[in-house]
Amino acid sequence: MSVFEYREWDGTNALAPADAAGTFDVLSEFLLEHGDDVLERLNRPENKNEQLLKLLIREGYLEKDESGQFAVSPKGIRRMQNRALDEVFQIERRDMPGKHDSDFRGAGQVQHEESRAYEYGDPVANLNLHETLKNALIRQGGGSPLSVDEDDFVVHETEYQTNCATVLLLDMSGSMARYGKFQQAKRVALALQALIRGRFGEDTLKTVGFYTFASPLTERQLVRAAPKPVSIFDHRVFLRLPVERLTGDVPEHFTNIHAGLHFARRILSREPAQNKQIICITDGEPTAHLEGRELVLIYPPSDRTARATLEEVRRCTAAGIKLSTIALVEDYFYLGLKNFVEEVARLSQGIAVYCSAGELGRYVLESFVRGRRTRRPLG
Numbered sequence: 001m002s003v004f005e006y007r008e009w010d011g012t013n014a015l016a017p018a019d020a021a022g023t024f025d026v027l028s029e030f031l032l033e034h035g036d037d038v039l040e041r042l043n044r045p046e047n048k049n050e051q052l053l054k055l056l057i058r059e060g061y062l063e064k065d066e067s068g069q070f071a072v073s074p075k076g077i078r079r080m081q082n083r084a085l086d087e088v089f090q091i092e093r094r095d096m097p098g099k100h101d102s103d104f105r106g107a108g109q110v111q112h113e114e115s116r117a118y119e120y121g122d123p124v125a126n127l128n129l130h131e132t133l134k135n136a137l138i139r140q141g142g143g144s145p146l147s148v149d150e151d152d153f154v155v156h157e158t159e160y161q162t163n164c165a166t167v168l169l170l171d172m173s174g175s176m177a178r179y180g181k182f183q184q185a186k187r188v189a190l191a192l193q194a195l196i197r198g199r200f201g202e203d204t205l206k207t208v209g210f211y212t213f214a215s216p217l218t219e220r221q222l223v224r225a226a227p228k229p230v231s232i233f234d235h236r237v238f239l240r241l242p243v244e245r246l247t248g249d250v251p252e253h254f255t256n257i258h259a260g261l262h263f264a265r266r267i268l269s270r271e272p273a274q275n276k277q278i279i280c281i282t283d284g285e286p287t288a289h290l291e292g293r294e295l296v297l298i299y300p301p302s303d304r305t306a307r308a309t310l311e312e313v314r315r316c317t318a319a320g321i322k323l324s325t326i327a328l329v330e331d332y333f334y335l336g337l338k339n340f341v342e343e344v345a346r347l348s349q350g351i352a353v354y355c356s357a358g359e360l361g362r363y364v365l366e367s368f369v370r371g372r373r374t375r376r377p378l379g
Contacts, residue, residue: 019055020055020056020058020059020061021059021061021079023052023055023056024056024059024061024062024076024079025079025083027056028076028079028080028083031072031080031223031224032080032183032186032187033180033182033183034226035223035224035225035226036224036225036226037226039069039070039071039072039224042070043069043070053070060073060075060076061073061075061076061079062076071220072220072223072224077219077220077223078194080190080223081190081191081193081194081197081219082194084187084188084190084191084194085190085191085194085195085198087187087191088187088188088191088360088361088365115128115131115154115155115156116154116155117151117153117154117155118150118153118154118155119155126155126156127153127154127155127156128154128155128156131154132148132152132153132154133146133148133152135151135152135153135154136148136149136152139151139152163200163202163203163273163274163275164200164203164204164273164274164275164276164277164371165203165204165206165268165271165273165275165276165277166192166196166203166204166205166206166276166277166278166279166368166371167205167206167207167208167264167267167268167277167278167279168189168192168205168206168207168208168278168279168281168364169208169210169257169260169261169264169278169279169280169281169282170185170186170189170207170208170209170210170217170222170225170281171185171209171210171211171255171280171281171282171283171284171328172209172210172211172225172226172227172228173210173211173227173228173253173254173255173282173283173284173287174227174228174229174230174253175227175253175255175283175284176227176283176328177226177227177229178330179330179357180357181283181328181330181357182226182227183357184357184358184360184361185281185328185357185360186222186223186225187361188281188360188361188364189207189222190222190223191361192205192364192365192368193205193207193219193222195365195368203273204271204273206264206267207222208260208263208264208267209225210255210256210257210259210260210263211227211228211252211253211254211255211256212228212250212251212252212253212254212256212288212295212297213252213256213259213295214256214259214260214262214263215263216263216267227253228252228253229252229253230251230253231251231252231253232251232253232299234299236299236300237297237298237299238297238298239295239296239297239298240291240294240295240296241294241295241296241297242293242294242295243290243293243294243295244293246295250295251297254287254288254297254299255282255284255285255286255287255288256286256287256288256289256290257280257282257286257309258286258288258289258290258305258308258309258312259288259289259290260280261278261280261309261312261313261315261316262290262312262315264278264316264321265278265312265315265316265319265321268319268321269319275322275371276319276320276321276322277321277322277323277324277367277368277371278316278321278322278323278324279324279326279364279367279368279371280323280324280325280326281326281328281360281364282325282326282327282328282337283327283328283329283330283337284301284334284337285301285305285306285334285336285337285340286301286305286306286309286340287299287300287301287305288305289304289305289308289309290308291308296308301336301340306340306343309344310343310344310347313344313347313348314347316348317347317348317349317350322348322350322371323344323345323348323350323351324350324351324353324367324370324371325341325344325345325350325351325352325353326353326355326360326363326364326367327341327352327353327354327355328355328356328357328360329354329355329356330356330357338354341354351367351370353367
């Protein structure tokens, strides 16, 4: 058994530049779990890690923002994404960038062994020169010079390549702080960003956090994100709040899947991609929804909120958006959550998954790949 002794670094042992990456990786784990609170602690005047912070800034993993506060740099974000991709999806780094397979044939980038006769409009780049010259030779009966006619042309069959617009809905309600659920969900979101950037450059991915409200998360905001702290401990809650007069006193730890779906549908309505999908990661039934210009908070979860949320599911389905709902079940099997997620899957003809946080990456990847395989009709 190994024994480790930890003590405060006194600066006597110089850190080599190579140590910066490993040090940032340790910091990244705290960022995944605690979000913005970690950076706030780095900015406190009593912080004694000045040399370490200077090293991380010099090596490009941290930077100062416009207000002079510490922030994760683009280089740091890329490292977090790529490490998440390795850890969550276990994709070999030596693989060449590629595309998802699909069952459709047409203009695309992936060539197959099969060939077919040339049709007007086929890309010349897909010409099967060997078969074309063989056809010309057979037709001509040998000899030279060889004359090639249009009927001799043969092109490689290619695979139709789909592109997809994805919105990842990330539950930021208070219960996500338990059992490392939000930490793993963030890791999966970062991995999905790296996957799409590296392998599916024509796809788009937007991340939306939902809690009492719903808001988009940029890459930097995702790194800093954390579940909303619980601020009401009553056994029963029923609040109706006018949207126009909301103040900072509104509890933020509720679960507003309705607002998340509405926000995602608006985002996808502006995307030109043929395939559109929403992947929703949550650990509980909805406890908040919008009624006109009012925000409604109800706990325990009510049929009223469920109906409003399912109506938004119907709108997403009518807009041609695929929906995958992944329910995290760690501490207990919540029958109400199971029933709700299954109803979402039934209405949307989508996917319902129940898993632990450790299994999340596999199911998100499967949902993402499945959601972009369908070739939607043009027009």
